[in-house]
Amino acid sequence: MAGRPKVLLSAYACRPQGGSEPGAGWAWAKAAARDHDVWLLTRGKFAHEIADELAQRPIPSLTVVPLELPKWLLNLRRRHADVYWYYPLWQRLAGRTAARLHAEQKFDVIHHLTFATDWMPAGVVQPSTAKVIWGPVGGSTAVPLSMAHWLGGRGVAGELVRRVWTGFTRKVVGRRLAQSADLVVAQNKDVAEVFGRYAREITVQPNVAIRRFASASGPYEPYSHGVRTALFVGRLIPWKGVALAISALARPEADGWELRVVGDGPEWGRAERLAESLGVRDRVEFAGALPREQVLAAMLRADALLAPAMREAAGWAVTEALASGCPVVCLDRGGPSVIVGPDEGAVVGWRGDVVGELAKALRSLEGRITPVDRWGPDRLPDILAQWYGCTEVPR
Numbered sequence: 001m002a003g004r005p006k007v008l009l010s011a012y013a014c015r016p017q018g019g020s021e022p023g024a025g026w027a028w029a030k031a032a033a034r035d036h037d038v039w040l041l042t043r044g045k046f047a048h049e050i051a052d053e054l055a056q057r058p059i060p061s062l063t064v065v066p067l068e069l070p071k072w073l074l075n076l077r078r079r080h081a082d083v084y085w086y087y088p089l090w091q092r093l094a095g096r097t098a099a100r101l102h103a104e105q106k107f108d109v110i111h112h113l114t115f116a117t118d119w120m121p122a123g124v125v126q127p128s129t130a131k132v133i134w135g136p137v138g139g140s141t142a143v144p145l146s147m148a149h150w151l152g153g154r155g156v157a158g159e160l161v162r163r164v165w166t167g168f169t170r171k172v173v174g175r176r177l178a179q180s181a182d183l184v185v186a187q188n189k190d191v192a193e194v195f196g197r198y199a200r201e202i203t204v205q206p207n208v209a210i211r212r213f214a215s216a217s218g219p220y221e222p223y224s225h226g227v228r229t230a231l232f233v234g235r236l237i238p239w240k241g242v243a244l245a246i247s248a249l250a251r252p253e254a255d256g257w258e259l260r261v262v263g264d265g266p267e268w269g270r271a272e273r274l275a276e277s278l279g280v281r282d283r284v285e286f287a288g289a290l291p292r293e294q295v296l297a298a299m300l301r302a303d304a305l306l307a308p309a310m311r312e313a314a315g316w317a318v319t320e321a322l323a324s325g326c327p328v329v330c331l332d333r334g335g336p337s338v339i340v341g342p343d344e345g346a347v348v349g350w351r352g353d354v355v356g357e358l359a360k361a362l363r364s365l366e367g368r369i370t371p372v373d374r375w376g377p378d379r380l381p382d383i384l385a386q387w388y389g390c391t392e393v394p395r
Contacts, residue, residue, distance in 0.1 A: 005108040005388060007347050008038040008093050008101060008125040008378065013085065013114045014042040016053035019292060022046070024136075025114040027209035031380030033062040036388065039101060041094050050279045065101070067093055071236055088121050095123030102130060108390045109133065116207050116313065118191055118299070119170040124300030125177045133387060134177050136207040137184030138313025139166060140194040141334035143239050150272060155238025170194070175256055183387060187313050188335045205383060206255070207334050208319040210333040211376030213296065222302055229328070230362060233295055233317040236265030241308035241331070243267070243274055244355060248306070250278035251359035257283070259306065262298060264289040299324035304345065304365055307336055308358055315339050322372035329361045344369055357384075 009032060013028065014025030020114065032038045038061060042050070047066035054062070069089055085333065098110060111133040112122040118137040125134045137363055143151065143159050175198050178184050184199040186192040190205050223229040230249075234240045242261060249259050268286065275281040290298070295317075299305065305321035307330040312318075314335035316327050327345035330336035331354070337347050346361035348354065 005036045006039070006105055007032055007109045008039045008041065008098055008105075008107045008130070009111050010041045010098065010122070011113040012043060012090060013046075014040065015046050015049055016253075017049065019056075020244050021116060022209040023316075024116070024209055026378055028113050028207070028304065028362050028384070029379045030059065031377060031383050032388075035385050036109075036163050037061050037063075037333075038393040039063045039065055039105065039107075041065050041097060043090070048261055052120060057378065062322045065095060065097065069093065078196075087115065087267040091121040091123035093123070094162055095126060098124040099126075102128065111388075113322065114207075116187060116234075118174045119166040120178055124181050127180060131183070131388065132181045133183045134181040134182075134311055136187045136205055136314075137174075137185065138168065138187030138191055138335065139174075141188065141190040141313060143310040144333075147350060148353065150241070150269075150310070151238040152243075154266075156388050159239065162356055171270065174272065187388075188338050190334060198352055203387075206314045206319075206338055206375070208316055208335075208339065209380060210319040210323045211378065212298075212323050212371040212373035214322075217369065220304065223260070223301055225257065226256075228328075228362075228365075229301070230257055230259050230304045230306040231302040231321070231323075232259060232261045232263070232296055233299075234263050234309065235305075236261070236263050236267035236271060238267060238314075239310045240267075241244040242271045243340060244308040244358060245276065245306045246271060246275050246280065246284060247355045248308070248358035251356055253356070257303075257362055259284045260298065260302070261286045262288075262290055262295055263327035273387060285390070287381050295323065296320060301324045302326050303368065304329055304362060306358070308348075308354075308360070309333070309336065310350070312336055313379045319372075319375045322369070322375070325368045325371040327365050327369050329358060329365070339375060341374070343374075344372060 011025030013022040015022035016026050028229040029040050044066040107130045110124050110130045112125050118139050120141040161351050178198040184202045186204045232245045275284040299321050305328045312334040318336045321328050328340045329346045331350050332347050348357045
């Protein structure tokens with residue numbers, strides 16, 4: 001469309017029907033296309049799904065540029081290979097493709113969207129005559145050392161390895177990206193604090209894009225009459241905090257509450273043993289991993305989402321709970337503390353008696369809340385229009 005600013009987006013993960021990271025890529029790409037002509041670099045494996053979506057709901061201002069490495073490299077992939085070698089190679093390809101397209105199209109803005117990780121490469125973030133934006137990115141949030149005992153032996157070992165590895169790569173890779181970008185978008189306050197000293201400009205904006213669920217306005221059907229139900233939703237891994245959630249249930253302040261744990265993972269056995277030892281096993285239900293539709297249905301019936309993750313970058317489950325009218329109790333760490341607003345639950349400090357404060361927060365809840373629409377995709381076009389407002393950047 002003649003006269004509209006030109007934007008190049010890089011979204012490694014981007015799916016119209018995806019959740020979390022892939023869903024963010026698509027939501028932000030659609031939002032950018034409202035006021036700009038957008039070229040979208042993304043994985044070739046998403047091309048058919050995107051084409052099907054565009055066939056039903058065309059976006060004339062969006063041009064998809066699918067990128068994939070040679071098939072013989074794809075055949076070598078193993079579990080987590082995306083992170084360790086495929087992803088960096090793809091980013092290198094994205095950087096070369098972006099340079100070629102920029103020479104042809106003279107973009108006004110070049111924007112890296114996903115993966116939203118501040119210690120991993122971003123091929124399009126390099127000096128340019130276009131305005132370069134990196135983010136939203138997360139990853140800087142770490143488990144406080146004072147809470148390490150909640151991780152268990154394996155969890156502590158994993159966290160220490162993560163701190164060393166990501167700390168090194170964040171200094172080598174992330175710092176360079178922050179210095180190269182004209183704007184750094186941080187998922188949360190922790191990221192902003194780490195990169196604020198290196199960035200020309202920095203702002204905080206979670207990548208979540210969840211609109212208020214229409215079904216949230218229907219009649220409330222609790223799980224149990226006379227007993228309030230808290231949900232824990234997420235992979236059962238140490239830093240997600242399922243041990244904290246179960247321990248909070250055992251405090252006197254949480255009498256009258258039960259906990260429904262939705263998710264699977266290596267912490268399941270440890271969590272069950274903890275519930276037994278604390279005498280609350282009859283008040284804790286382990287539902288296992290459920291389809292997203294069932295998780296959303298559970299949020300419509302729950303009295304709270306108990307989300308004591310110790311280093312969550314953003315918080316899609318937290319946003320979905322708020323959009324369902326379910327109040328959230330979380331720690332003052334990472335993304336959830338940015339997403340949960342006043343009168344939408346409770347944000348608990350991570351120092352001192354954390355378990356006791358979580359239990360008190362549950363007791364303080366007065367009921368379900370008005371479904372929250374503040375983090376919906378409708379907010380994104382105006383945000384992007386503001387970020388993209390400056391066009392050519394002198395070098």
